[in-house]
Amino acid sequence: MSLRIRKDDEVIVLAGNYKGMKGKVLRVFPDRQRAIVEGVNYIQRHTPPNPRNREGGIVKREGTIHMSNLALYCSNCDKGVRFKTVVEKDDKKRVCVHCGETL
């Protein structure tokens, strides 16, 4: 199965607590079918003071989200869309199935 979502894609969350949020894919974990999306699914960790971090405190970072909950975002349709892959002169393009916009 080819990867549907790649790093630097603009995606929208389809389900769950973050439904409707858009962001850029920062990282993908193909083996786990999960991705990290900028600004989505922040995890707050309360870190007690330790030798590396004397102050302790709250550390924020993005958690992973399952790829089945993500769709590529089409700015033309203003929503998450399905896409098809079009081969054009040795170049593979992903195209929105609704409007034909290159994603």
Ligand SMILES: [Zn+2]
């Ligand atoms: Zn579109």
